[in-house]
Amino acid sequence: MTTSTSARVESASAGSAPVLAARTRGLRKTYGSTVAVDRVDLDLPEGAVMGMLGPNGSGKTTTIRMLLGLVKPTEGTVELLGRALPDGAADSLPHVGALVEGPGFHPFLSGRENLRRNAAFEPLLATGSIKQAVEDALERVGLAQAAHRRYRGYSLGMKQRLGLAAALLVPRRLIVLDEPTNGLDPAGTREVRKVIGDLHAAGSTVLVSSHLLSEIEATCTHVAVLHRGTVVAQGELAELLQSDSTALQVTTSDVDTALNVLRAARISARPSEEGVRVELIGTTAPAVFQALVQAGVEIHEAVRQRTGLEELFARLTEAEESEHLSTVDTIEGAR
Amino acid sequence: MTTAVATRAPLARQLRSELRWILRRPRTVIGLGLLCVVPILAGVGLWFAVDNTQGPAGPGLAAIIAGNGLVLPIFTMFLSLPLLLPLVGAIWAADGLAGEANSGTLRGLMVAPVGRIRLLGVKAFGIAVMSLFAVTLMALVGAITGVALFGMDGMLTVSGTTLPVGAALGRIALTIVLVTFQVWAVAAVALAISACTEHPLVVMAATMAGIIVFAVLGAFSSLDWLQPYLITSAWDGLADVMRDPMPVDGLWNSTALAACYLVIGLSLAAIRLVTKDG
Numbered sequence: 182m183t184t185s186t187s188a189r190v191e192s193a194s195a196g197s198a199p200v201l202a203a204r205t206r207g208l209r210k211t212y213g214s215t216v217a218v219d220r221v222d223l224d225l226p227e228g229a230v231m232g233m234l235g236p237n238g239s240g241k242t243t244t245i246r247m248l249l250g251l252v253k254p255t256e257g258t259v260e261l262l263g264r265a266l267p268d269g270a271a272d273s274l275p276h277v278g279a280l281v282e283g284p285g286f287h288p289f290l291s292g293r294e295n296l297r298r299n300a301a302f303e304p305l306l307a308t309g310s311i312k313q314a315v316e317d318a319l320e321r322v323g324l325a326q327a328a329h330r331r332y333r334g335y336s337l338g339m340k341q342r343l344g345l346a347a348a349l350l351v352p353r354r355l356i357v358l359d360e361p362t363n364g365l366d367p368a369g370t371r372e373v374r375k376v377i378g379d380l381h382a383a384g385s386t387v388l389v390s391s392h393l394l395s396e397i398e399a400t401c402t403h404v405a406v407l408h409r410g411t412v413v414a415q416g417e418l419a420e421l422l423q424s425d426s427t428a429l430q431v432t433t434s435d436v437d438t439a440l441n442v443l444r445a446a447r448i449s450a451r452p453s454e455e456g457v458r459v460e461l462i463g464t465t466a467p468a469v470f471q472a473l474v475q476a477g478v479e480i481h482e483a484v485r486q487r488t489g490l491e492e493l494f495a496r497l498t499e500a501e502e503s504e505h506l507s508t509v510d511t512i513e514g515a516r
Numbered sequence: 517m518t519t520a521v522a523t524r525a526p527l528a529r530q531l532r533s534e535l536r537w538i539l540r541r542p543r544t545v546i547g548l549g550l551l552c553v554v555p556i557l558a559g560v561g562l563w564f565a566v567d568n569t570q571g572p573a574g575p576g577l578a579a580i581i582a583g584n585g586l587v588l589p590i591f592t593m594f595l596s597l598p599l600l601l602p603l604v605g606a607i608w609a610a611d612g613l614a615g616e617a618n619s620g621t622l623r624g625l626m627v628a629p630v631g632r633i634r635l636l637g638v639k640a641f642g643i644a645v646m647s648l649f650a651v652t653l654m655a656l657v658g659a660i661t662g663v664a665l666f667g668m669d670g671m672l673t674v675s676g677t678t679l680p681v682g683a684a685l686g687r688i689a690l691t692i693v694l695v696t697f698q699v700w701a702v703a704a705v706a707l708a709i710s711a712c713t714e715h716p717l718v719v720m721a722a723t724m725a726g727i728i729v730f731a732v733l734g735a736f737s738s739l740d741w742l743q744p745y746l747i748t749s750a751w752d753g754l755a756d757v758m759r760d761p762m763p764v765d766g767l768w769n770s771t772a773l774a775a776c777y778l779v780i781g782l783s784l785a786a787i788r789l790v791t792k793d794g
Contacts, residue, residue: 246623246793246794249627250626250627250629251623251626251627251793251794252793252794253791253793270629271523271524271629271631272523274627274628274629275523275628275629277627279627281623281627282620282623283620284620285619285620285621285622285623285624286619286620286621287537287619287621288619289540289541289542290537290540294540297533298533298536298537299624299628301525301529301530301532301533302525302530302533302625302628302630303525303628304523304524304525304628304629306525308526308529347624
């Protein structure tokens with residue numbers, strides 16, 4: 182992968198706001214009366230490794246397909262590498278590598294021939310460097326030995342690796358991996374993590390979806406949790422995992438003053454039963470108390486709410502099984 | 517912020533890759549092989565028929581085959597046009613979009629990205645070249661078989677005149693072009709169906725069913741008003757290439773009708789592909 186990029190889009194001009202590799206606003210997709218994705222506002226900062234976490238059927242793949250311009254949103258907008266889709270697709274997609282909905286290849290061709298075919302359609306790959314790019318990608322995912330074998334005979338893990346190789350044919354600014362460790366053995370999983378780590382180190386942005394929290398925890402800097410087609414939490418992984426309690430239930434009779442004070446202090450809070458609910462994202466419990474007490478708000482009681490990512494995700498998955506929507510409070514709390 | 521970025525891979529590279537992909541498919545090779553067998557079988561069958569009766573045998577073109585080997589490629593092409601060649605075109609059309617969608621490779625092309633109209637162009641090109649190749653191959657094998665079995669003393673037309681070898685080869689070339697164009701028309705419609713489904717089999721079944729239905733409709737005299745619109749009915753008129761002098765009206769009509777099918781098929785395919793979820 183040396184001379185393959187004849188020219189690359191420069192990173193968006195350095196502004197004060199964090200540069201986003203992908204940004205969606207009010208994304209919604211319906212199939213008939215089924216709402217697959219609703220009100221998804223996703224911010225994927227450049228250089229981040231974002232894990233998209235959600236149980237099966239939570240809208241991860243649909244969101245990814247809309248991000249890549251494969252599916253047209255029913256409502257909402259997508260910006261990919263600073264370009265609005267679908268018009269900007271031709272400019273941004275060459276810089277995006279993707280493995281969506283499992284690897285797709287021709288069974289009658291060998292792994293190498295399959296990649297050559299993919300490479301032939303890559304805009305950023307010069308014709309002369311296709312051969313080398315294919316070999317490099319195969320090497321990188323550990324398929325060099327099996328490259329001459331027909332795809333038909335590949336194991337699930339090998340197919341997955343080839344899909345990853347296709348995404349790595351060109352140095353990318355953004356790599357989107359939908360459940361990349363599906364069907365991989367522990368060694369393969371480690372290799373994928375290593376590839377993601379390398380991409381991150383090289384400055385690429387990575388969006389990786391998974392239904393396994395452990396997977397996300399191991400590789401990601403950012404996380405977005407999807408549930409029933411909506412993003413219920415997103416932010417830096419460290420922040421979301423920081424403690425097992427990210428919200429504080431403050432019981433007070435002076436709700437209005439408390440809300441004003443907290444909002445003035447840029448602490449997110451909203452009214453709840455008998456008081457306010459304070460998000461402990463970017464702040465601490467003592468800071469909240471101090472702000473409230475200084476303003477003369479009477480605090481009757483303060484209780485930490487257990488809404489850590491793990492807790493949240495566990496409840497989401499449990500709710501999926503028991504079909505109870507008792508988690509709504511928890512979901513809201515994590516916002 | 518953008519510095520002259522290539523947003524599309526070179527077209528020639530895409531077309532080459534497409535042809536390579538079609539040719540690497542085992543069913544393509546087998547299909548082309550079987551198409552080569554058709555003129556040989558037809559030639560051998562006619563040879564026995566001519567030999568046994570010591571004279572002209574069979575109807576139409578077959579009646580003039582004795583000592584007239586260059587008729588065989590034309591005869592074979594007309595023999596294959598009603599079913600075999602449309603089937604071959606439909607298979608390529610089916611694999612082109614429905615097959616790629618089915619194997620999950622279509623979305624790979626879409627995110628490369630290959631623009632959707634460009635993608636249709638690449639697919640249409642592949643099918644067009646392969647159809648031309650298939651018909652030419654068939655004609656070539658037919659010519660060789662015909663000359664080997666029946667000799668080559670120019671070409672006796674159905675009008676009774678004899679064309680010199682050069683003119684005869686010209687007629688064969690013209691037939692290749694006319695027949696190929698008809699296959700393109702069928703394949704364009706098949707491509708439109710292909711853009712609507714993920715199941716290649718549906719494309720082939722629908723195309724073949726359409727052709728059979730059209731042929732049946734063309735057989736009812738009460739539906740005569742429908743004839744000018746049926747592509748299958750126009751195929752009979754192509755036999756005019758074997759007349760001397762050659763009446764061109766029928767040939768033009770059937771070619772113009774095929775052009776309509778081609779344009780409609782490609783348009784529908786484009787409309788569907790642009791809005792399709794990948």
